[in-house]
Amino acid sequence: MGLNETPSANRVHIGFFGKRNAGKSSIVNAVTGQDLAVVSDVKGTTTDPVYKAMELLPLGPVVIIDTPGIDDEGTLGELRVKKSRQVLNKTDIAVLVIDAACGKSEDDEKLIELFNKKEIKYVVVYNKADLNEQEETENDNEIYVSAKTGYNIDKLKEKIASLAATDDITHKIVGDLINPSDFVVLVVPIDKAAPKGRLILPQQQTIRDILESDAVAIVVKENELKNTLNSLGKKPKLVITDSQAFKMVAADTPEDINLTSFSILFARYKGNLEIAVKGAKTLDSLNDGDTVLISEGCTHHRQCDDIGTVKLPRWINNYTKKQLNFELHRVRNFRRI
Structure with missing residues (x-):
């Protein structure tokens, strides 16, 4: 690049x-x-x-x-x-x-x-x-x-x-979690939301960080994970998945293999993980009529099953079983509510 x-x-x-x-x-x-x-x-x-x-x-x-x-x-x-x-x-x-x-x-x-x-x-x-x-x-x-x-x-x-x-230039996406020669399996769904002919930027950056750490990156679709793990002949150090496939990937990943998502890794990389964890815990305290702010950092064109406007509200409603209100903002237009 x-x-x-x-x-x-x-x-x-x-x-x-x-x-x-x-x-x-x-x-x-x-x-x-x-x-x-x-x-x-x-x-x-x-x-x-x-x-x-x-x-x-x-x-x-x-x-x-x-x-x-x-x-x-x-x-x-x-x-x-x-x-x-x-x-x-x-x-x-x-x-x-x-x-x-x-x-x-x-x-x-x-x-x-x-x-x-x-x-x-x-x-x-x-x-x-x-x-x-x-x-x-x-x-x-x-x-x-x-x-x-x-x-x-x-x-x-x-x-x-x-x-x-003087900034810390050694900060890694995943490199500090793995060792040379470790296997890292990346689960990348290929659906209608995926860009044609290429991986999205966080996936590219993660693969680059794995290679710079002298580890081995193995990229599979979610329906090929179980077969891949059985045929590797060596236990991976880590499985990284797209958030939308987390439930399926968690079911196919043995408990003795570390599992995370691209979203979690990048929240950690950008210093937002602790805040994100607190936010996730807050879901358990929401009541009917509460407002949830979804602030998007990317500028992608929204699609019919967009993660920010459709999937997240659906997941949150299904998890909390509450009647919630959602406000959607781009990061640059962020306002407090």
Whole structure:
């Protein structure tokens, strides 16, 4: 898989934040060497978060996010500020852009508090240094630059890269659960919901992780699992199944073989497993009339038996035996209920 094909979920997400006219969009363009963001002297030119997947040296594959000003005003302005704050939930590295002539504001300090609260690594960038003679800051996470002249832009990129380099790059989907030469059986249903001619991305990523761990990946359909296990001649270390086939696969998998699903592995990989477990336990406490929020992270075209809009509500209703209400949202349009 090339750099241009790297999934967005596997790229370092770099969010650019700051007040209106601090020069966020100008800094984005200077750092990337491209005209990714619209630049204007008019306050509030950036009205929605702008996402761009690209390769940024010396980091490699990244997602650049340009955000609206955190000091926007009015009813629409409040919505834009809210969207900017929501971007923090998918930000790995934050770049706080401040007008060097104005210095840090109360809004900037509140953002820094949020960075620290969410444990987001960040760098404070004092832009427009060409208009003000400033001494170099002694703080490692601060830097004076000029988007207009290019002053210190390369050093800024190095600072961003150094923050990314400290991330744990050994985090695995499944590689830390298996050993070299282990057999891992992946159960992949091929039905009308499956894409034609290829496996879906989580399946591809899991196979790649198994191979990088020097283990053996064996891919079968759900109706071939029992025969495959009987004919292997060696007990697999792990069976991984698509969630929709879990019941059938569990019945065919001996109890002395570890069993999990792609969904569980990726919840663990993304750090959401503990929350997901708590959510599953909550099903036992639901009552008639309660509301369940289903927030989808993918952007696939919904089909007649879609997992988010059809299968999950059906499974939950069958399990709880309750009359429940369901609210469906895409992640970027997520709201609390």
